[in-house]
Amino acid sequence: MAQQNIYDNDKFYENFKGLRSDEINFNDIIETPIITAMLPDLKDKKILDIGCGMGQHAMQYSKAGAASVLGTDISEKMLAFARENNSADNITYRRLAFEDIEQLDEKFDVITSSLAFDYSEDFALLMKKIYALLNDGGHLVFSMSHPISTAYDGVYDRYTRTEKGERLYANLHNYGIEGERHFKWVVDDYEVYHRKISTLINCIASAGFIIEECQESTVPEDILKEHPDMFGGVVHQPDFIFFRCRK
Numbered sequence: 001m002a003q004q005n006i007y008d009n010d011k012f013y014e015n016f017k018g019l020r021s022d023e024i025n026f027n028d029i030i031e032t033p034i035i036t037a038m039l040p041d042l043k044d045k046k047i048l049d050i051g052c053g054m055g056q057h058a059m060q061y062s063k064a065g066a067a068s069v070l071g072t073d074i075s076e077k078m079l080a081f082a083r084e085n086n087s088a089d090n091i092t093y094r095r096l097a098f099e100d101i102e103q104l105d106e107k108f109d110v111i112t113s114s115l116a117f118d119y120s121e122d123f124a125l126l127m128k129k130i131y132a133l134l135n136d137g138g139h140l141v142f143s144m145s146h147p148i149s150t151a152y153d154g155v156y157d158r159y160t161r162t163e164k165g166e167r168l169y170a171n172l173h174n175y176g177i178e179g180e181r182h183f184k185w186v187v188d189d190y191e192v193y194h195r196k197i198s199t200l201i202n203c204i205a206s207a208g209f210i211i212e213e214c215q216e217s218t219v220p221e222d223i224l225k226e227h228p229d230m231f232g233g234v235v236h237q238p239d240f241i242f243f244r245c246r247k
């Protein structure tokens with residue numbers, strides 16, 4: 001499938017915008033607290049946020065005292081939302097696919113990415129390109145869908161359930177077969193790439209990074225109790241994986 005730009009599809013964009021804007025959503029409740037806790041001090045740092053989407057993280061990093069934040073994304077629609085809703089003097093947005101990220105002719109202290117690398121066909125090359133864009137001692141901190149989650153190939157339900165529909169356990173199918181995954185999510189043919197955990201680690205290490213921290217998503221107990229239908233799967237399988245890597 002190589003490069004795709006599903007976020008510029010009207011139906012997909014509207015659906016994602018709705019989900020991302022809900023008060024209770026996976027990004028704000030699960031992803032953001034974990035990645036935030038893993039970030040180095042951002043004060044006066046030059047930051048690149050790859051796959052910045054609607055700019056919520058760029059705004060967060062701007063408010064945390066970054067010297068500058070450059071948000072890049074492939075989607076015009078996502079960038080238009082970001083420019084309108086998450087602008088600040090120290091934030092710039094630019095349309096640029098991460099496959100072409102080497103076109104940036106500057107270096108950064110911190111490179112971040114939230115839930116965008118699921119769409120990367122060549123993760124090894126992406127890690128090398130990002131390594132080259134970092135200043136010495138700089139950090140790459142990113143999240144992506146967890147390999148247990150990306151293994152899903154649309155064939156079986158993600159969970160085995162009781163007759164009432166409660167999740168009993170997660171189903172894992174074809175984890176060992178890496179590559180494209182196609183299934184129905186808003187659009188009929190939603191596409192991501194599946195890689196094993198060992199592949200992620202080996203790509204990061206081969207690029208030259210030191211892995212300082214890895215996290216797998218969990219949900220706070222009170223949120224789980226309040227929203228079991230939405231987050232109940234997380235006790236069986238982590239949705240997201242996070243890495244903090246140093247050059």
Ligand SMILES: C[S@@+](CC[C@H](N)C(=O)[O-])C[C@H]1O[C@@H](n2cnc3c(N)ncnc32)[C@H](O)[C@@H]1O
Pocket residue numbers: 003004005007020027050051052053054055056057072073074075078096097098099113114115116119
């Ligand atoms: C799940 S959204 C996450 C957006 C944002 N980082 C956030 O946390 O809300 C994934 C983003 O990755 C972007 N994306 C997908 N493929 C890309 C590519 N090849 N190059 C750059 N951005 C890409 C999408 O356009 C989308 O904005």
